[in-house]
Amino acid sequence: MLKKRIIPCLDVNNGRVVKGVNFIDLVDAGDPVEQAKLYGAEGADELCFLDITASSDNRQMLLDNVQKTAENCFIPLTVGGGVRVIGDIKNLLHAGADKVSINTAAVTNRKFVSEAAEKYGTSTIVIAVDAKKTTDNTWEVFTHGGRNATGINVIDYCQEVESLGAGEILLTSMDKDGTKSGFDINLLKNITSKLNVPVIASGGVGTLEHFAEGIIEGGASSVLAASVFHFGEFKIKDVKRYLADKNIPVRI
Amino acid sequence: MKIAIINYGYGNLHSVAKAFEKANFDFNLNSNIEVTNNPSKIENADKIVLPGVGSFLDCSTAIKQIDGVYDAMQENIIHKKNKFMGICVGMQLLADIGYENQECNGFGWLPGSVEKIQVSPEYKIPHMGWNEVNAIESPLFKGISNNSDFYFVHSYHFKTAKENIVASTIYSSEITAAVQKDNIFGTQFHPEKSHNNGQLLIKNFIDW
Numbered sequence: 001m002l003k004k005r006i007i008p009c010l011d012v013n014n015g016r017v018v019k020g021v022n023f024i025d026l027v028d029a030g031d032p033v034e035q036a037k038l039y040g041a042e043g044a045d046e047l048c049f050l051d052i053t054a055s056s057d058n059r060q061m062l063l064d065n066v067q068k069t070a071e072n073c074f075i076p077l078t079v080g081g082g083v084r085v086i087g088d089i090k091n092l093l094h095a096g097a098d099k100v101s102i103n104t105a106a107v108t109n110r111k112f113v114s115e116a117a118e119k120y121g122t123s124t125i126v127i128a129v130d131a132k133k134t135t136d137n138t139w140e141v142f143t144h145g146g147r148n149a150t151g152i153n154v155i156d157y158c159q160e161v162e163s164l165g166a167g168e169i170l171l172t173s174m175d176k177d178g179t180k181s182g183f184d185i186n187l188l189k190n191i192t193s194k195l196n197v198p199v200i201a202s203g204g205v206g207t208l209e210h211f212a213e214g215i216i217e218g219g220a221s222s223v224l225a226a227s228v229f230h231f232g233e234f235k236i237k238d239v240k241r242y243l244a245d246k247n248i249p250v251r252i
Numbered sequence: 253m254k255i256a257i258i259n260y261g262y263g264n265l266h267s268v269a270k271a272f273e274k275a276n277f278d279f280n281l282n283s284n285i286e287v288t289n290n291p292s293k294i295e296n297a298d299k300i301v302l303p304g305v306g307s308f309l310d311c312s313t314a315i316k317q318i319d320g321v322y323d324a325m326q327e328n329i330i331h332k333k334n335k336f337m338g339i340c341v342g343m344q345l346l347a348d349i350g351y352e353n354q355e356c357n358g359f360g361w362l363p364g365s366v367e368k369i370q371v372s373p374e375y376k377i378p379h380m381g382w383n384e385v386n387a388i389e390s391p392l393f394k395g396i397s398n399n400s401d402f403y404f405v406h407s408y409h410f411k412t413a414k415e416n417i418v419a420s421t422i423y424s425s426e427i428t429a430a431v432q433k434d435n436i437f438g439t440q441f442h443p444e445k446s447h448n449n450g451q452l453l454i455k456n457f458i459d460w
Binding site: 001002003004045070071074075093094096098120121122123124167168195196197198221222251 | 264266267270271274305306307310376377378379380381382383384401403405406407422423442444445446447450451
């Protein structure tokens with residue numbers, strides 16, 4: 001049976017993990033390579049790297065980091081942040097990323113999604129969607145790290161990028177992100193029930209129950225979390241054990 | 253022993269090479285692993301690995317576009333009968349024909365075709381993530397307990413005769429997870445991304 005995936009996300013700024021796991025046994029907690037090794041050994045099913053570097057001058061630093069991390073990471077690695085042109089995808093894949101996540105550039109230029117999928121295969125292209133609730137059953141797509149409203153309906157947008165070749169959707173609820181109050185289950189349900197591609201739930205995890213809710217009620221194929229892992233509240237194996245007890249298939 | 257990992261501009265070469273180097277080092281295997289598109293190196297390698305990420309058509313076209321690479325592979329694998337391992341699309345290319353995007357010929361080294369996975373509506377496509385692999389007794393799965401998890405990511409799968417299938421997985425229906433015929437082996441999953449189980453499988457291939 002296909003397992004539900006637990007994916008820790010690392011925020012990387014200027015080549016350093018800025019929101020990383022706080023384990024004292026790490027020689028250098030800001031080193032993405034150390035973090036990747038640790039998460040791999042702990043049983044993470046994939047790793048997500050989010051480049052939050054504002055300046056494009058530091059792009060090479062990201063590539064070097066992706067390369068060093070990939071060399072030490074024998075689980076799939078998704079990299080996102082500032083992916084704007086085909087060349088960005090090529091460079092990241094060449095450096096060792098397995099999947100590339102596109103956010104703003106997919107909203108501003110839909111053709112980019114189909115070009116990317118055609119060139120590198122649908123399963124390589126993850127579309128990251130930042131969703132903000134507008135009414136009870138509608139959500140709006142935001143771009144530029146959640147700063148810019150677009151007026152685009154999230155459900156329509158997800159269906160559109162799926163038809164253009166997105167292989168996976170990384171769906172973040174902006175309302176829930178950082179609140180630790182659980183996923184926006186209604187949002188998840190609306191998207192997972194309408195799409196054929198897998199959806200990664202993101203934004204809002206604070207308890208073990210939330211992981212299970214995202215999967216069982218929300219229909220997510222994977223759950224992404226940052227702070228609960230980084231600050232050592234849960235270890236990957238705690239989450240998996242909890243989910244396994246709830247009869248959710250996980251890799252242990 | 254010289255192991256050539258074929259570089260044809262597609263596939264996650266870097267990850268495959270690193271996973272082989274790690275297995276080689278951790279298990280003290282003393283083989284020499286080289287990423288190459290040099291036909292004479294490919295022809296003279298003791299073992300060949302063909303990674304593959306992307307579409308069947310793109311991968312097939314790219315290999316045949318590099319002068320001498322396909323011929324060198326054929327010489328090494330079909331005539332000398334050296335051991336071969338294809339990964340993901342690198343395994344699918346063994347087929348006679350593939351139907352991803354458009355009809356395209358494969359190598360025809362293992363009879364069969366590469367077709368879109370048919371699933372009931374509650375299953376997502378691509379088949380993406382860790383799934384249990386049910387293997388028959390094979391030197392390549394030595395030391396790997398049955399129903400161990402490996403990482404898959406694909407929307408098409410290899411349909412071939414049962415006698416060529418050494419491992420399968422269930423995703424709505426049965427899907428080919430690994431094939432083997434004589435000196436030719438291939439996996440639909442990615443051993444280079446399957447952590448410890450993947451490392452064992454790579455070790456087994458180097459030992460094979």
